[in-house]
Amino acid sequence: MRTTILCCFVLAILxxxxxxxxAEQVTCAPPDMVSFSRDIQPIFAAHxxxxxxxxxxxxxGNLNLEPDQAYEExxxxxxxxxxxxxxNFSLLYAQMISVSQPMxxxxxxxxxxxxxxxxxxxxxxxxx
Amino acid sequence: MKYILxxxxxxxxxxxxxxxKKEEVKPVENPDKGTLLMHLxxxxxxxxxxxxxxxxxxxxxxKISLDMAQMYLSDFQVVKANGTRYTIPNKKVxxxxxxxxxxxxxxxxxxxKALIFRVGFDAATNKLAPSADPxxxxxxxxxxxxxxxxxxxxxxxxxxxxDPTPGAAQMxxxxxxxxxSSNYIQINLPDKDFTVVKDQASYVHLLADYSQxxxxxxxxxxxxxxxxxxxxxxxxxxxxxxxxxPLFFRYEE
Numbered sequence: 001m002r003t004t005i006l007c008c009f010v011l012a013i014l015x016x017x018x019x020x021x022x023a024e025q026v027t028c029a030p031p032d033m034v035s036f037s038r039d040i041q042p043i044f045a046a047h048x049x050x051x052x053x054x055x056x057x058x059x060x061g062n063l064n065l066e067p068d069q070a071y072e073e074x075x076x077x078x079x080x081x082x083x084x085x086x087x088n089f090s091l092l093y094a095q096m097i098s099v100s101q102p103m104x105x106x107x108x109x110x111x112x113x114x115x116x117x118x119x120x121x122x123x124x125x126x127x128x
Numbered sequence: 129m130k131y132i133l134x135x136x137x138x139x140x141x142x143x144x145x146x147x148x149k150k151e152e153v154k155p156v157e158n159p160d161k162g163t164l165l166m167h168l169x170x171x172x173x174x175x176x177x178x179x180x181x182x183x184x185x186x187x188x189x190x191k192i193s194l195d196m197a198q199m200y201l202s203d204f205q206v207v208k209a210n211g212t213r214y215t216i217p218n219k220k221v222x223x224x225x226x227x228x229x230x231x232x233x234x235x236x237x238x239x240x241k242a243l244i245f246r247v248g249f250d251a252a253t254n255k256l257a258p259s260a261d262p263x264x265x266x267x268x269x270x271x272x273x274x275x276x277x278x279x280x281x282x283x284x285x286x287x288x289x290x291d292p293t294p295g296a297a298q299m300x301x302x303x304x305x306x307x308x309s310s311n312y313i314q315i316n317l318p319d320k321d322f323t324v325v326k327d328q329a330s331y332v333h334l335l336a337d338y339s340q341x342x343x344x345x346x347x348x349x350x351x352x353x354x355x356x357x358x359x360x361x362x363x364x365x366x367x368x369x370x371x372x373x374p375l376f377f378r379y380e381e
Binding site: 080091 | 163165167169176226227228229231239321322323325328329330331333380
């Protein structure tokens with residue numbers, strides 16, 4: 001009897017020490033075709049223009065991301081904001097995942113959001 | 129039976145430990161690399177130069193427009209927090225108004241505190257024919273004459289219009305071609321931390337303020353508004369402009 005209790009005791013301790021340490025993975029479901037107006041512009045509205053940074057006549061980084069200007073400014077040749085040849089070199093995306101200088105400055109957005117931006121660039125950054 | 133029961137705890141213990149799966153061991157960070165890029169804007173004081181020919185006014189009331197604003201940049205190094213340096217091998221770029229993004233190359237991942245580089249070329253590169261690297265060197269606007277040799281390349285070419293005294297109604301032309309080995313200038317920016325992450329693109333953001341070219345120079349004197357030959361690079365105002373070049377660069381806020 002004593003042996004049985006001992007067995008149960010050992011089992012209980014060992015079982016309680018087990019942990020499930022695999023973080024829950026976020027599932028992203030980006031659309032097959034990312035739309036600039038439907039998917040990307042709302043990200044700017046929520047994180048870039050709402051805090052009065054990339055707006056107006058003197059926007060931060062000389063980059064205005066308001067709806068009527070964002071696409072044209074991002075496509076400015078030579079600016080490097082969008083690089084459809086090497087999408088992950090695009091300044092827009094690189095800054096969003098930057099460790100030392102993230103955009104927005106308050107911290108990196110979640111991977112679903114940054115992944116959506118990357119996918120839009122990979123799909124040739126259309127004004128759709 | 130009693131014998132089995134006596135060893136049951138030990139048996140259980142062995143079974144349970146054997147069932148334990150070893151946590152996946154992450155590999156120790158090795159010298160992986162990430163890509164470092166420089167984003168460099170052309171400025172007149174606090175205004176980004178959108179195009180050639182546009183007149184910008186400084187806080188002091190000086191009007192400046194640019195028709196040419198180019199520099200050769202080379203010898204890029206990144207400085208780690210502990211002061212050790214990594215030289216990005218063989219990277220040279222021609223900075224111009226229309227290009228803001230320059231891929232510098234792959235550097236080891238980690239925390240850095242500074243990017244340093246030079247304006248101009250080392251002696252060996254400065255002796256090359258344009259055919260040695262046409263993309264980089266075959267730009268006649270970066271030559272002193274009809275051929276880059278024997279004088280070498282123009283390291284900084286700034287050209288445009290400026291008012292000789294701030295606020296003067298009439299703007300006058302200026303043109304500075306700065307080069308030669310004595311004007312191969314090191315740029316040491318103040319420390320600003322940046323991180324290079326494996327397989328990611330990391331940017332350092334800088335701007336080049338071309339209004340600094342006039343700092344401390346009496347440009348009401350027409351002779352001080354022109355440097356066109358290699359010979360003129362060893363005397364004023366070229367020697368003064370060379371000292372001004374490090375003032376061009378600052379971090380984009």
